[in-house]
Amino acid sequence: MTTAVSVFEQGGVIAYPTEAVFGLGCDPDNQAAVEKILKIKNRPVEKGLILLAGDYQQLKPYVDESKLPADVKQQMLSRWPNGVTQVVPASSKAKPFLTGQFSTIAIRVTTQADVVALCQQTGKPIVSTSANYSGEEPGKSWQTVEQDLGSAVDFIIKGDTLGFTKPSTIIDALTGETFRS
Structure with missing residues (x-):
């Protein structure tokens, strides 16, 4: 049986619910998997990506x-x-x-149960970028993601977002500057 954990461990791309929208993610240490996400989204590597986890301990190795x-x-x-x-x-x-x-990394801790469980089972955070083609609206349900991205992703977690109305706020932890509110 294919599971989110097995897809993660084998370098696949997973679509999953976050706080407000669905995300695309993979093992943050698997360059080929990250490059697959960038290709799906037509996103330049220079923009960087977010790491999402169920607790800060999973993010610590990526933080100086x-x-x-x-x-x-x-x-x-x-x-x-x-x-x-x-x-x-x-x-x-x-x-x-x-x-x-x-020289920085964007990180977030979530309570979304599917993400928390995946991160606990793999012992790692997951890459997080919105589940959509660059310039398109992010998917807010697994059905939308399945319709829009279907065969481009290896596994879709058929859960629900936390119901937030907009994607996460992004701030600089050192200065407090807001990049996205």
Whole structure:
């Protein structure tokens, strides 16, 4: 039986529910899988990607915590889980195919049960970018994703978003600057 975990571990692309829309994701350490997502979306690698996880521990290997003052880290952690993506200094484990042209990585902790379960079962975060072709509206249901992207993805988690009305806010964890509200 094909499962989200087996697809993740074999380098496949998964469509899954997030807070407001469906995302496309894969193993963040599998360059070929990340490149497949970029190709599906027609998205330039320079833009970078988000990592989504069920808890901060799964994200820590990708973050250079030595560049996060204790008060900033505490404030960052206090914003989760709440549909807030935070841009933080990237560690060497966060490869350029994830960070794009930046020395930072965008990360988020979610309570969406399907994502939490997948991340717990794999012990890793998942790449997160909206499930749509570049310039198109993101899918808000698995049925829409199946119709729009169908054979382009390897597995669709047939769950529900958390019902947020817009994609996550993106802020710089160090400065508080908002990139997307």
